Amino acid sequence: MDTEELLETLQVADLSYYQANAYVTLLELGSASATEVAQASDVPDARIYDVLRDLDNFGYVELYEQETFQARATDPEAIVSGLTERASQFESAASEITERYERPTVDTQTVSIVKRFDTVVEAARTFVREAEIQVHATLTPDQFDALRSDLTDARDRGVTVNVTILSRDGDETLEDTDYEDAVSVAHHLSQPAPFVLTSDLRRTAFAPNPSAIEDYGLILRNRSFTYVFFWHFLLFMWLPTPVAYEGETAAPKRYADIRQFLLENRDRIRAAEPLSVEIEGRETDSDRSVTLSGKVVDAEEVSNDKGDDDSTPVVMALTGTASIIVDDGDKRWTVGGWGATYEDVEAYRICVTDAAVASEPEPAE
Secondary structure: OOHHHHHHHHHHOOOOHHHHHHHHHHHHHOEEEHHHHHHHOOOOHHHHHHHHHHHHHHOOEEEEOOOOOEEEEOOOHHHHHHHHHHHHHHHHHHHHHHHHHHOOOOOOOOEEEEOOHHHHHHHHHHHHHHOOOEEEEEEOHHHHHHHHHHHHHHHHOOOEEEEEEEOOOOOOOOOHHHHOOOOOEEEEEOOOOOEEEEEOOOEEEEEOOOOOOOOOEEEEEOHHHHHHHHHHHHHHHHOOOOEEEEOOOOOOEEEOOHHHHHHHOHHHHHOOOOEEEEEEEEEOOOOOEEEEEEEEEEEOOOOOOOOOOOOOOHHHHHOOOOEEEEEOOOOEEEEEOOOOOOOOEEEEEEEEOOOOOOOOOOOOO
16 A cells, blocks of 8 residues: 555544644654654644644654654554454445345335234224225224225225125124125125235235234235235135125226236227226336326237136136237327336226226136
């Protein structure tokens, strides 16, 4: 390391340029008067006394023979030890910065693990109040009753509310009047299952079923994680279960997931008259927000299954690619769902703007 590099390093170690310069000069001279140090260094005569006093206070030099203001460098062992320790800290900090940068983002704003089920329910209530597009939930009759008022408010805002009611032997059967105004469609499942509520494919409240050993709950504000819970609901709690109630569908109907949109509108997309939609999302090449309106003129095969008859199980329609082509009158846009890369647009919200509304798919075979 040459002198310039040593001076720069000492400045990183919190010495000023003049202090570093005077100290390196004293290392070379061994001992000298203040005047001699000033002459051999870049420190101005007017500053040399203050600079040497500071170095003496820091422990870098020792002042003696005060009348002539003689100075000498102290034993460097303590200084070297301090610099070595700081170098180790810098190295550790560099490694920690790299590790934290590469670590997946999981913080209290994204994921919370809680012990009390009441906390999960309160989060679910908040998520229902924040919903703008759709809510999916697996609830016992008591849990449904606890959330019913908030679900009703969500329906009043035009939110699609799909609920699977869990019941056990001896539970009182809910009537249509219980579901009215609070639910778009309700299915029924006669076995225990986790408490799951997703909102707009962005928020999730989850707790294990009562027979689970673990006593915990998850509160998520994360689109990627919520997508997993949404598909668990759709594949295991929704499509295979029978319809218990179906209310009047609000128009226009809105979707947060393109596969669910394709699943519920397969027949209408195949019809002679194109389906009208409004898409809100982001352009995949520029990452800018975009809203477009137009006709669905084509769609990728919803299923990888080659069969295209009514015997194909509905669950199979959820596999494979899922995208649509929307003609806005000036341009044809390819629109994909969550994580879209090759399409023009990743859809966050799909709104069916036709006067006719989609019907629910039949339960899976």
